[in-house]
Amino acid sequence: MANSTFYCCTTILTMLIVTNAVRAQPATAPAPPGPLNVTAVLEKAGQFTTLIRLMKSSQVADQLNNQLNNSNSGVTLFAPTDNAFSSLPPGTLNSLTDQQKVALIQFHILPSVLSVVQFQTVSNPLRTQAGNANDGEYPLNVTTMGNQVNISTGVVNTTVSNTLYSDSQLAVYQVDKVLLPLDLFGPKAAPAPAPAPAKSKKKASAVAADGPSSTPKDTADASAAVSLSWSASRRREFAFIISLSFFWWNL
Numbered sequence: 717m718a719n720s721t722f723y724c725c726t727t728i729l730t731m732l733i734v735t736n737a738v739r740a741q742p743a744t745a746p747a748p749p750g751p752l753n754v755t756a757v758l759e760k761a762g763q764f765t766t767l768i769r770l771m772k773s774s775q776v777a778d779q780l781n782n783q784l785n786n787s788n789s790g791v792t793l794f795a796p797t798d799n800a801f802s803s804l805p806p807g808t809l810n811s812l813t814d815q816q817k818v819a820l821i822q823f824h825i826l827p828s829v830l831s832v833v834q835f836q837t838v839s840n841p842l843r844t845q846a847g848n849a850n851d852g853e854y855p856l857n858v859t860t861m862g863n864q865v866n867i868s869t870g871v872v873n874t875t876v877s878n879t880l881y882s883d884s885q886l887a888v889y890q891v892d893k894v895l896l897p898l899d900l901f902g903p904k905a906a907p908a909p910a911p912a913p914a915k916s917k918k919k920a921s922a923v924a925a926d927g928p929s930s931t932p933k934d935t936a937d938a939s940a941a942v943s944l945s946w947s948a949s950r951r952r953e954f955a956f957i958i959s960l961s962f963f964w965w966n967l
């Protein structure tokens with residue numbers, strides 16, 4: 717008798733747990749795999765929050781995702797880590813205009829997908845999406861030895877330290893230094909730091925960048941509300957199970 721009560725109770729409990737798990741899934745499951753998304757690749761890899769922020773505020777992320785969706789030649793991205801950005805001399809990013817920030821990010825992007833092996837046969841200087849690869853502008857050179865790929869911009873030398881993603885459309889390589897182009901950081905350029913106004917300007921551009929994209933926030937609020945109501949109903953079910961158990965135990 718006590719046994720059958722126990723089994724009955726366990727069965728109900730199991731059913732409730734399973735029901736809950738199935739119902740909870742839409743809230744926690746990741747979005748279905750859509751078109752290739754550079755931001756998602758970087759988010760998944762971690763330690764690229766500065767790059768993601770810059771790509772979003774400069775709209776280069778949207779450009780890139782569009783390009784991936786529409787071009788046949790693909791895209792290669794050199795992704796500097798958060799450490800790479802924080803190792804820059806203080807004020808480096810703030811000294812750049814919004815247009816120069818776009819150029820800096822585009823300098824990290826090649827308008828075709830290159831595997832590590834393909835780097836061995838490309839000819840220098842490589843053309844980046846920042847444009848002109850002429851001396852003194854935006855040249856990017858690579859030298860290879862086996863699987864080692866060194867990059868030189870004329871200002872910075874570094875090495876590809878990791879392949880974050882690679883398929884027929886997109887290659888994303890980790891670099892541990894920000895690739896500074898000659899045009900912005902070469903001896904002639906020497907950008908004068910603009911300390912005070914840079915902050916408010918950055919804030920303004922951040923607001924502008926956030927402006928049109930108020931929908932994601934609304935969606936987040938809505939989904940928060942949904943999960944809140946779920947957790948409330950789950951709490952009620954839990955209370956129900958507890959009182960049910962007490963009821964049976966007392967039989």
Ligand SMILES: *[C@@H]1O[C@H](CO)[C@@H](O)[C@H](O)[C@H]1NC(C)=O
Pocket residue numbers: 750753754755756759781
């Ligand atoms: C790409 O992924 C990011 C983060 O996962 C997301 O916010 C963005 O909406 C996605 N973009 C596209 C075009 O799917």
Ligand SMILES: *[C@@H]1O[C@H](CO)[C@@H](O)[C@H](O)[C@H]1NC(C)=O
Pocket residue numbers: 751781782785
């Ligand atoms: C990709 O392109 C297709 C067709 O050209 C379009 O329907 C889709 O919305 C595009 N997706 C993104 C993320 O731009």
Ligand SMILES: *[C@@H]1O[C@H](CO)[C@@H](O)[C@H](O)[C@H]1NC(C)=O
Pocket residue numbers: 859860861864866875
């Ligand atoms: C790459 O750079 C490292 C460090 O500067 C150097 O030791 C190595 O020989 C370089 N390799 C190539 C292929 O240029």
Ligand SMILES: *[C@@H]1O[C@H](CO)[C@@H](O)[C@H](O)[C@H]1NC(C)=O
Pocket residue numbers: 840841855856857868869870871
């Ligand atoms: C890149 O390579 C080209 C061709 O070898 C060379 O003329 C140029 O000086 C190099 N530039 C840098 C920045 O290494």
Ligand SMILES: *[C@@H]1O[C@H](CO)[C@@H](O)[C@H](O)[C@H]1NC(C)=O
Pocket residue numbers: 868870871872873
């Ligand atoms: C980068 O490497 C080249 C060739 O190895 C060297 O001549 C140059 O001085 C290096 N530049 C910097 C900024 O370290």
